[in-house]
Amino acid sequence: GSSLKIYDSEINDNYITLAGSNDGQVYGAGIYMSNGTLYLENSTVSSNKFDSEDGQSFGGIYAYGKTVEIINSTINNNSDGGIYSGSNSKYTNTTISGNVTKGIYTSDNSTITNSVISNNTNYGLYVKGSNSSIENTTITYNGTGIYAYGATISLMNTISYFNTTSQIDGSSSSTITIDYSDIQNGVNYGSWATGTGNLDANPLFNSTSDYHLS
Numbered sequence: 001g002s003s004l005k006i007y008d009s010e011i012n013d014n015y016i017t018l019a020g021s022n023d024g025q026v027y028g029a030g031i032y033m034s035n036g037t038l039y040l041e042n043s044t045v046s047s048n049k050f051d052s053e054d055g056q057s058f059g060g061i062y063a064y065g066k067t068v069e070i071i072n073s074t075i076n077n078n079s080d081g082g083i084y085s086g087s088n089s090k091y092t093n094t095t096i097s098g099n100v101t102k103g104i105y106t107s108d109n110s111t112i113t114n115s116v117i118s119n120n121t122n123y124g125l126y127v128k129g130s131n132s133s134i135e136n137t138t139i140t141y142n143g144t145g146i147y148a149y150g151a152t153i154s155l156m157n158t159i160s161y162f163n164t165t166s167q168i169d170g171s172s173s174s175t176i177t178i179d180y181s182d183i184q185n186g187v188n189y190g191s192w193a194t195g196t197g198n199l200d201a202n203p204l205f206n207s208t209s210d211y212h213l214s
Contacts, residue, residue, distance in 0.1 A: 002036035009043040018052040028062030030078060038068040049079040058084060060099060065107075070094045081105065082120065087129060091115050102126050103142065112137050116211055117145075124163065127151045134158050138203075138211045139167075148174035155181050155195075159203050 014029045030048035031038065038061070048059045060078035061068070065086040074095045075082040082099035087108040094115045096103040103120035104112070108129030117124040117139045124142030125134070130152040138159045139145040145163035146153070148170030154177045160167040161184040168176060168183065178186070180197040187200065204214045 003039060004031075004033065004036060005039040006031075006043055007041050010046070012044060012046045012048070014048045016050045018050075028058045028060060028084070030059065031061040031063070033061075033063035033066045033068075035066070037066060038063050040068070040073050041071040042073065044074045044076075045078065045083075046074065047077045051079075061085075075099065075103075085110070096120065096124070106132065108132065111135070116140075118142065118211065123147045127153055139163065140205070140211060141208065144169050146170075146176075148176055150174060151176075153177070155179065155183075157181060160184065161203050 011030045016029045027050060029050035030045045045060050050059050059080045060075050061083040063086065064084050067088045068085040069090045072093045076095065077098040079100050081101050082096050082103045085106045087110065089106050089110040091104065091112045092114060097116065097118045097120065099120045101121060102123045103117050103125060105126045108131060110132045112134045113136055115137045117137065118141050120142045122143045124139045124145045126147045126149065128149045128151055132151065133154045135156045135158065140159065140162045142163045143165045145160040145167045150171055151174045156179050158181045161182060167185060177195050178198055179195040182199050182201060182203055184200060186198055205211045206214050
């Protein structure tokens with residue numbers, strides 16, 4: 001199928017306003033993918049805004065049901081969501097921060113590695129479907145850190161701390177396996193908190209905006 005590849009670019013400060021009904025469609029002010037796959041490397045998607053009167057809008061990257069691969073990039077400060085992606089998506093060395101509503105929405109078999117998800121208003125990461133993984137990633141200062149909807153997720157060497165509503169939440173049909181991770185109030189997650197080598201301890205970030213460990 002077709003693909004869109006973007007390197008070394010800035011997609012910033014786009015503003016779309018739509019009067020009247022959007023007929024239930026949702027579009028991205030930064031990038032909109034109606035088909036194909038998206039590859040984004042060494043790029044920034046920031047401060048994009050889409051306003052529609054019926055509330056059907058999305059600010060950053062809208063690639064619902066599409067596979068994306070994001071590497072060494074930043075998606076931040078977008079209205080109504082950072083990125084909406086589909087199954088088999090990959091996020092590596094990526095920062096997702098300061099987006100209104102969700103930082104990342106993704107689906108089955110997605111992977112998030114060596115990334116930071118922070119300061120997104122409602123959800124840092126919202127996952128549907130099976131077999132997604134999060135590794136060596138920091139999820140902090142969001143509303144809910146991770147929300148699993150009918151999802152199977154594995155966490156490895158991941159920090160979920162200082163999220164204001166919940167570190168982990170989701171539907172009862174979800175299963176989350178956690179290994180060698182630091183989860184605030186992790187003991188409260190019951191059967192979800194399966195795995196070994198976990199702890200609940202202040203990760204001692206350098207500051208509230210620098211998530212390297214001191």
